[in-house]
Amino acid sequence: MTRARWPLEDYDLAATLTSGQAFRWSRSGPAWEGVVAGRWVRLEASGDQLSAEVSEPVSDWAWLEHYLGLPESLPSILATFPKDAPMAAAISACHGLRLLRQEPWECLASFILSSTKQIVQIQQCVALLSERFGDRLPVPMGKPAAYSFPTRARLAAATELELRACKLGFRARYLAGAARALASGELSLDRLGNLPTPDARDQLMKLPGVGPKIANCVLLFAYGRQDAFPVDVWVLRALRELYFPRRRPNLRTLQRFAETYFGPNAGYAQQYLFHYVRTKR
């Protein structure tokens, strides 16, 4: 089977795919085309249905359901958010916004090269890396070429200069260092899944180019740690404006506040705040 359908409830596909968590999706008319788990995928949401199309027959769609978080119930997550005015505004502005569950290596690599870059630039870097170091994937007739995201081993073997040619700039050294540390077995992304969130975060931060923000992005967007709360400048601004309009708490203070105040799904709440402040201007 190359097509599948699901009922869709409380799911804004466009907002989810463009909310700065994944960087491989491009709009194609009413649909979205991208690469998930080494497969070319076309997604279209119409009314209360989601349809997916892939280029080669598959017998099991669990990989895509997992990526999209389809089994997850959004209302029960939103119910854990604090009941305050800023959160209420964010929820009503971003109805159906979801968290994806991405492959850890691709997510980590994407966020290592994300620092000081806008979403379009990150998309461009990821596309260049995939084109040059990934494998060409089968696509339906007439579609532009698509490539898998390069493996750690492949990027570990690349020179820093080759990575710089993908417009990574000073992040090329970080990505090469992280790819090599993982390829050598010095650190295993698989083992992180079994660790408590703070320990997993410490492990990630041993990698070059990975600080608290990027570690939290990976925990949230790839490992499903919905308590991880990435604070970038947008969220920093939002927290200060919405919750501390008079004082000016520093990053550390806000980080601690966020992790307790927003509850067990703090990271999910963060995504709502992030998307809310980014789209309202």
Add this chain to the structure above:
DNA sequence: TACCAGGAGAGCG
């Protein structure tokens, strides 16, 4: 032309 985006890491008091 000069300046800005916006995360990690190094350097400094």
Add this chain to the structure above:
DNA sequence: CGCTCTCATGGT
């Protein structure tokens, strides 16, 4: 610690 500067690149 906590602040400040630098890093590469494309856009204004």
